[in-house]
Amino acid sequence: xxxxxxxxxxxxxxxxxRTDDAPLFRxxxxxxxxxxxxxxxxxxTKLPSTRALASQLSVSRSAVVSAYEQLLAEGYASGKIGxxxxxxxxxxxxxRRAQPESQxxxxxx
Numbered sequence: 082x083x084x085x086x087x088x089x090x091x092x093x094x095x096x097x098x099r100t101d102d103a104p105l106f107r108x109x110x111x112x113x114x115x116x117x118x119x120x121x122x123x124x125x126t127k128l129p130s131t132r133a134l135a136s137q138l139s140v141s142r143s144a145v146v147s148a149y150e151q152l153l154a155e156g157y158a159s160g161k162i163g164x165x166x167x168x169x170x171x172x173x174x175x176x177r178r179a180q181p182e183s184q185x186x187x188x189x190x
Contacts, residue, residue, distance in 0.1 A: 097138060105140050106147035113148065117157050117168055124170040128158060 097108050116122040128134075131149060135142040149166055152158035159169045 095138065097140065105144040106151070109134075109138070109140070109145060109148035110151045113152060114155075114157055117152075117172065122168050124168050124172060126168045128166040128168065130165060 095109075095112055097105055099105070101108065103111075113122070113128070128149065129137070131142050131145040135145045138145070149158060153160060153166070156169055156171070156173045158166050160166050
């Protein structure tokens with residue numbers, strides 16, 4: 082249990098740039114995605130509820146919901162009805178750093 086709290090402590094310390102051009106949901110999504118890719122958040126880790134994270138970050142719940150939806154759509158998170166959202170155990174780019182799409186396309190050809 083202490084390990085989970087330690088992992089989320091860094092998320093709760095985020096400083097969202099409210100004057101930035103990037104919408105808040107993209108900033109939240111980007112920081113969670115970066116934590117997943119760096120393995121600060123490991124596969125199977127339960128994500129906080131959207132209400133809890135929104136409250137902690139002082140943002141609207143819809144910003145967190147949008148961030149989670151993007152993580153789900155891209156395969157970084159998975160949902161379990163009645164249980165919450167978790168870091169996916171089948172991550173995109175597992176075992177390597179994410180590369181820009183143009184570099185990935187070049188490698189395929």
